[in-house]
Amino acid sequence: MSASSFNGTHKLALRIRAHALRMTNAGGGAHIGAVFSSADILAVLYGSVLRVDPAAPKSPVRDRFVLSKGHAGAGLYAALAERGFFPVGQLLTHYQNGSDLSGHVSHKVPGVDVSTGSLGHGLSIASGMAYAAKLKSAPHRVFCLLSDGECDEGSTWEAALFAAHHGLSNLVAIVDYNRIQGIAPVADVLELEPFADKWAAFGWAVREVDGHDHEALATALGSVPFAPGKPSCLIAHTTKGKGVSFMENTVLWHYRIPRGAEFDAALAELEVQP
Amino acid sequence: MRDAFIRTLTELVPQHPEVILLSGDLGFAVLNDYIDGFPRQFLNVGIAEQNMSGLAAGLALEGHTIFTYSIGSFPTLRCLEQIRNDVCYHGANVKIVCVGGGMSYGPVGFSHHATEDLAILRSLPGIQVFSPCDLWEAAEATRYLVSHRGPAYLRLDKSAAPATVQPGEAFRPGRIRTVREGSDVTLAAAGGILGEAILAADALVQRGIFCRVLSVHTVKPLDLDTLTAAASETGGIVSIEEHAVDGGLGGAIAEALMEAGVFPRFLVRVGLRNTFSSVVGSQQYLRQVYSLDAAAIAQTVFAKLGIAVPAFA
Numbered sequence: 001m002s003a004s005s006f007n008g009t010h011k012l013a014l015r016i017r018a019h020a021l022r023m024t025n026a027g028g029g030a031h032i033g034a035v036f037s038s039a040d041i042l043a044v045l046y047g048s049v050l051r052v053d054p055a056a057p058k059s060p061v062r063d064r065f066v067l068s069k070g071h072a073g074a075g076l077y078a079a080l081a082e083r084g085f086f087p088v089g090q091l092l093t094h095y096q097n098g099s100d101l102s103g104h105v106s107h108k109v110p111g112v113d114v115s116t117g118s119l120g121h122g123l124s125i126a127s128g129m130a131y132a133a134k135l136k137s138a139p140h141r142v143f144c145l146l147s148d149g150e151c152d153e154g155s156t157w158e159a160a161l162f163a164a165h166h167g168l169s170n171l172v173a174i175v176d177y178n179r180i181q182g183i184a185p186v187a188d189v190l191e192l193e194p195f196a197d198k199w200a201a202f203g204w205a206v207r208e209v210d211g212h213d214h215e216a217l218a219t220a221l222g223s224v225p226f227a228p229g230k231p232s233c234l235i236a237h238t239t240k241g242k243g244v245s246f247m248e249n250t251v252l253w254h255y256r257i258p259r260g261a262e263f264d265a266a267l268a269e270l271e272v273q274p
Numbered sequence: 275m276r277d278a279f280i281r282t283l284t285e286l287v288p289q290h291p292e293v294i295l296l297s298g299d300l301g302f303a304v305l306n307d308y309i310d311g312f313p314r315q316f317l318n319v320g321i322a323e324q325n326m327s328g329l330a331a332g333l334a335l336e337g338h339t340i341f342t343y344s345i346g347s348f349p350t351l352r353c354l355e356q357i358r359n360d361v362c363y364h365g366a367n368v369k370i371v372c373v374g375g376g377m378s379y380g381p382v383g384f385s386h387h388a389t390e391d392l393a394i395l396r397s398l399p400g401i402q403v404f405s406p407c408d409l410w411e412a413a414e415a416t417r418y419l420v421s422h423r424g425p426a427y428l429r430l431d432k433s434a435a436p437a438t439v440q441p442g443e444a445f446r447p448g449r450i451r452t453v454r455e456g457s458d459v460t461l462a463a464a465g466g467i468l469g470e471a472i473l474a475a476d477a478l479v480q481r482g483i484f485c486r487v488l489s490v491h492t493v494k495p496l497d498l499d500t501l502t503a504a505a506s507e508t509g510g511i512v513s514i515e516e517h518a519v520d521g522g523l524g525g526a527i528a529e530a531l532m533e534a535g536v537f538p539r540f541l542v543r544v545g546l547r548n549t550f551s552s553v554v555g556s557q558q559y560l561r562q563v564y565s566l567d568a569a570a571i572a573q574t575v576f577a578k579l580g581i582a583v584p585a586f587a
Contacts, residue, residue, distance in 0.1 A: 107364060113335070114332075114335070114364070115359070115363055115364065116359075117359070118355055120324075121328055121355075121356060121359060122328075123328075124324065124328025124329050124332065124356070124360070125328045125329070125331050125335070125360055127325070127328075127329055128329035128330065128331060128332020128334075128335075128336070129332040129333070129335065129336055130332075131317075131332070131333060132332065132333050132336035132337070133336070135314070154324070155322075155324040155325055155328065155356075158320075158322035158324055159325050159329075161325075162319060162322070162325055162329065
């Protein structure tokens, strides 16, 4: 595929970032850095990989998607709205009184399969979904997007053991490896390296990719399972805050709310991008 | 009770292909018939209760009826957040089964006792909480849960109260069973410790005190009508549970009656009072040590009725 084939997903990623920036600005939401690091992954998933139908969000034949890093909910809401699961105009209700669009992702929103927020839950739920699909020999896949930080959680590794033991080749874990967690760099908190080796040692087929390279993401996600009879782990090397120069690679923008001049500057950076 | 549960589940699964039993690597030998008969409806998920509960939610969201199975507080407290967020918040069709309610595991030690589970589980929105008192109730609660949709907790004790089921009686979830009529005092028990309540009632009747004995096999939803009648028709209520008094059966009864504006002449909660069951001993020994046995219940009644406490035979 040529780079131009990815114009659509690049535009989608940009819109996800711009929506999320406006949503967090309007509602006072946090985690914009974590949304930006995963925006390209979400754009490729919802732009070209996932077999989902906005007209039938609960269709039994759809691919399932579990956003285990539920704090990036603004990004998923934006992707779903852009794909037509609900009106784009609803996005700005995010964080607002009475809205269905909670800060951490909610299954009350059309297209969202699972509510998450507390870390280390998603891979178990996704494994249950994948096991159920195996039992009925259903062809759909289950994708689960994790943060690197939630690989601190023991439950993530409980699920990793289970998925490999049961050969859940219909399960794909994508780790948004932006190397910055809540209040400090991953390397300063609990080192995850050798990260790919850990997943491989747990019995997963592992690939690594530039998590902002749409062609590489689509190629990898289009070739799952990476090995027969194994769950697939795609370690997506990303930049926290990707897309806005002053947010990139900073701990600050995990929690900081984009307001005032910072909001204007961030939006300007996003809107001048091609 | 464990065997009644497994026997009933094994009997029903042929008509319920959607049922899957997840075990946290417990049930040595006792699950064999089930596993041999229905290997596709069993999964030993390993010693990983958090994953078990999340898996259960994922499987249930795909249309399965899931039973998670472990002992003591492993299937509940170890993975409470998965039960809260993944199971209950999604209304997932997951039944959490605890083998060894209360101090069933006696000398094994407090780590294997479940003495806060009723209080904690019943505070979760949308869940039903069962603590059957005898083998018939355990089997019937299991039968109900196989067809019921939504989150539920089933606490199974090692001890079981003697059978009190009447011919033709139907199990009614959410409704208290009156296992003995009486108007002097109400003894309301959840779990196998109902057996102690019955023994206490036997002893009290020798002193001319007639107890109404209630089997509160469903702690949530609680049967307010039967409790209201007990409050107004008997001289007081003693709640009995092998569990902390805080927030368990006694707490639930107190909340429900107070809020309904119904005031029994007295309410005493028999249970563990701000203590871990750290003494070593059998379930029966521990009931004696922690003042939960028939003698303690009878003496509680004597004290509340202002009767000089006799030596209890």
